[in-house]
Amino acid sequence: MSGRWARLARLDDVVPGSSHMVDHERRKVLIVRLGDDELRAYDGRCPHANTPLAPGPLVSGVHIECPMHGALFRADDGGLDPSPITCPALTAWPVRLTRDGHVEVDVPEPPAEPRAGARPVSWGAIGDLTAAARNTSS
Amino acid sequence: MATTAAQYDVHLRDGTSLHDLIDEHGGHVSRRIYADPEIYELEQERLFRRAWQFLAHESELKEPGDYLTRQLAGEPIVLIKGDDGQIRAFLNSCRHRGMRVCRADRDSVSFMRCPYHGWAYDREGRLISAFAEELYDPGRLKKEELGLIPITQIGAYRGMIFGTWDEAAPSLDYYLGDMRFYLDLYLGRTDAGAEVLGSPHVWDVRTNWKFAADNFTGDNFHLYTAHGSVVELGMLPPDPMSLSFGNLIHAQDGHVLHIVPGPPDPAFAHFGLPAELHEQVERNLGPVQREIHRNHAWSVGTVFPNLSFLQVMVQGDLESPMVPFLCFRVWQPTSPTTTRITSFLLLDREAPEDYRTASYEAYVRTFGPSGIFEQDDMENWEDCTRVNSGKIAQGYGLHHGMGLHLEPDPQFPGPGKAYPGSYGERTQLAFYGEWQRWLTGTEGGR
Numbered sequence: 001m002s003g004r005w006a007r008l009a010r011l012d013d014v015v016p017g018s019s020h021m022v023d024h025e026r027r028k029v030l031i032v033r034l035g036d037d038e039l040r041a042y043d044g045r046c047p048h049a050n051t052p053l054a055p056g057p058l059v060s061g062v063h064i065e066c067p068m069h070g071a072l073f074r075a076d077d078g079g080l081d082p083s084p085i086t087c088p089a090l091t092a093w094p095v096r097l098t099r100d101g102h103v104e105v106d107v108p109e110p111p112a113e114p115r116a117g118a119r120p121v122s123w124g125a126i127g128d129l130t131a132a133a134r135n136t137s138s
Numbered sequence: 139m140a141t142t143a144a145q146y147d148v149h150l151r152d153g154t155s156l157h158d159l160i161d162e163h164g165g166h167v168s169r170r171i172y173a174d175p176e177i178y179e180l181e182q183e184r185l186f187r188r189a190w191q192f193l194a195h196e197s198e199l200k201e202p203g204d205y206l207t208r209q210l211a212g213e214p215i216v217l218i219k220g221d222d223g224q225i226r227a228f229l230n231s232c233r234h235r236g237m238r239v240c241r242a243d244r245d246s247v248s249f250m251r252c253p254y255h256g257w258a259y260d261r262e263g264r265l266i267s268a269f270a271e272e273l274y275d276p277g278r279l280k281k282e283e284l285g286l287i288p289i290t291q292i293g294a295y296r297g298m299i300f301g302t303w304d305e306a307a308p309s310l311d312y313y314l315g316d317m318r319f320y321l322d323l324y325l326g327r328t329d330a331g332a333e334v335l336g337s338p339h340v341w342d343v344r345t346n347w348k349f350a351a352d353n354f355t356g357d358n359f360h361l362y363t364a365h366g367s368v369v370e371l372g373m374l375p376p377d378p379m380s381l382s383f384g385n386l387i388h389a390q391d392g393h394v395l396h397i398v399p400g401p402p403d404p405a406f407a408h409f410g411l412p413a414e415l416h417e418q419v420e421r422n423l424g425p426v427q428r429e430i431h432r433n434h435a436w437s438v439g440t441v442f443p444n445l446s447f448l449q450v451m452v453q454g455d456l457e458s459p460m461v462p463f464l465c466f467r468v469w470q471p472t473s474p475t476t477t478r479i480t481s482f483l484l485l486d487r488e489a490p491e492d493y494r495t496a497s498y499e500a501y502v503r504t505f506g507p508s509g510i511f512e513q514d515d516m517e518n519w520e521d522c523t524r525v526n527s528g529k530i531a532q533g534y535g536l537h538h539g540m541g542l543h544l545e546p547d548p549q550f551p552g553p554g555k556a557y558p559g560s561y562g563e564r565t566q567l568a569f570y571g572e573w574q575r576w577l578t579g580t581e582g583g584r
Contacts, residue, residue, distance in 0.1 A: 067258035
C-alpha cells in the first residue's frame with residue numbers, strides 16, 4: 001500500500017457488472033463494479049503477456065477475460081479460473097468510494113521506463129537461470 | 139470493385155464467345171460450363187464476387203458473441219452477433235498475417251482471437267489488442283483502422299441473411315425482386331416466421347454447382363428415373379406423369395421455382411402444414427399468396443445463383459404418413475468440378491412439437507447426406523460432371539428443349555412468367571440465361 005490515492009473515476013462511469021479502464025502514470029487501472037457500490041481495482045495489464053485487459057461487461061457476469069490469450073480472472077478477487085493458459089492472479093490495488101461518488105485507487109509508483117531490448121524481468125537474475133540450467137542437466 | 143459490362147471481354151482464350159455457351163431460346167447448353175477452369179474463374183469474378191448470396195439465417199445466432207463461419211465467393215467469412223444485438227459479417231482474417239480469427243463452424247466468444255500472434259477483436263470486429271503494443275512506434279499501430287474487414291454489403295429478408303462483395307450491387311430487396319412474393323409463402327406465413335433446426339448438413343461433392351442449381355429450378359421429370367427406387371417402394375404413384383401438373387415459374391432475373399398441387403385431399407392443402415397453423419397462414423399471406431399456398435403441396439426453386447429450396451411432402455418410409463419439410467441449401471463452387479453443399483432444415487417456430495420431430499425425420503430420411511433422394515442426385519450430378527469434362531464430349535451440346543412451345547399462363551395470379559405444367563425446361567433455361575448475362579455483364583435486365 002503506497003498511500004498514493006488517485007481519484008480516477010466517478011462511480012457513474014462504471015456500469016454495474018462491468019469494468020472500466022483508466023490510464024494513470026504509465027499504468028493501466030481496471031476498476032470493476034460488482035454490485036451497486038462494491039468495487040475492485042486491479043493492475044489493468046494481464047500478468048501473462050502484459051496485454052491491457054479489455055474493459056466492458058464481465059464475461060458470464062463473473063469473469064474478466066484477457067482478450068489475447070483468454071485467461072479468465074475472477075472479478076471479485078482477481079484469481080485465475082480454468083483458462084487456456086496459466087498465469088498469476090491479477091494484482092489487486094486498494095479502492096475506495098468517496099462520499100461524493102468518486103472512485104479512488106491506491107496506485108503504486110509507476111514502473112521504470114522500459115528500455116528497448118532489455119532482458120525481461122521474468123527471466124530473473126542470471127544466477128537463478130544458471131542454477132536452473134544446472135538442475136535441468138543433472 | 140464492380141466492373142462494368144463495357145470492360146468485359148466476352149471471349150474465352152480459344153476465341154469462343156460466352157454468348158455461344160447458352161442458347162436460352164433454342165434450348166441448348168454447352169458442356170464446357172460444367173468443367174472449364176477458365177469459365178470457373180470468370181464465374182468467380184463476374185458472378186460470385188458480385189451477386190447477393192445467402193450466408194445464414196438469423197435464428198442461427200441467438201446470443202451476443204455467437205458466431206458462424208461460412209464462405210462468400212470462396213472467401214472465409216464470420217457472422218457474429220454483437221453486444222448491441224446486431225449481426226455483422228466480416229472476412230474471417232486477421233489484419234496482421236491473415237489467419238482466420240474464428241476456426242470452429244460455430245461457437246460463442248468474448249473476443250475473436252487470432253491463434254497466430256494473439257491479435258484480438260471484439261464482437262463488433264474492432265481490434266482490441268495486438269501483441270506487445272508497447273513495442274510499436276507511438277501512432278504506428280492505428281487500431282481504429284485495423285478492425286476486421288466487413289463484408290461489403292449485408293442485408294436480410296424474412297430472417298435470411300445475404301451478403302455481397304460488390305459495393306455497387308443494388309439493394310437486396312431489388313435483387314430478390316418478385317421472388318420475394320414466393321419466398322413469403324415459406325418464410326412469411328406464420329406469425330413468428332421460420333427458424334433453422336440445429337446445424338446445417340455440410341458435405342462436398344464432385345460436381346459442378348450448376349447441376350445442383352439446375353435440378354432445383356423445378357425438375358420434376360427426373361423423379362421417375364433418378365428416384366425410381368422410391369416409386370418401386372410405392373411412395374409415388376406408378377404413373378410417370380403423375381407429377382407433371384402445376385406451374386413452372388420464372389419469377390424474375392433467373393429466380394425460379396415450380397409449384398405443384400397435391401391430390402384432391404385436404405391433407406395436401408397448405409403444403410401439408412399442420413392444421414393448427416392454417417389460420418396464421420391465411421392471416422399472414424396476401425390474398426393471392428394465400429390461394430397459392432392453400433392449393434399446392436410441393437415446391438422446389440432456386441434464388442439465383444446458388445440458394446435453392448424444397449417445400450415438399452414425403453414419406454420417411456412406407457409406414458409413415460406424408461410429412462412436409464422446408465429445406466434451404468447453398469451450392470458453393472470450390473473448384474470447376476467440386477461443390478460444397480450446405481443444407482438447412484427450417485421449421486415454422488410455432489409448429490407443434492410432434493410435427494417438428496416428424497418433419498425432421500422426413501427430411502433426414504430423404505435429403506441430406508443420408509437421404510435416399512439426395513444419394514440418387516449426387517450419383518447423377520457427379521457422373522454428369524465427370525463425363526462433361528471430356529474434350530470429345532464437350533464438342534457436343536446438351537439438349538434443354540422440353541416445353542419451349544408453351545406460353546406463360548396469362549391467368550396465373552402471381553408475379554413472373556408461369557408456364558403450364560411442371561415437366562419442362564423453361565426454368566432451367568431462365569437460370570442459365572441469367573448466368574450467361576452475369577458473365578457477359580448484362581445481368582438483371584428486368
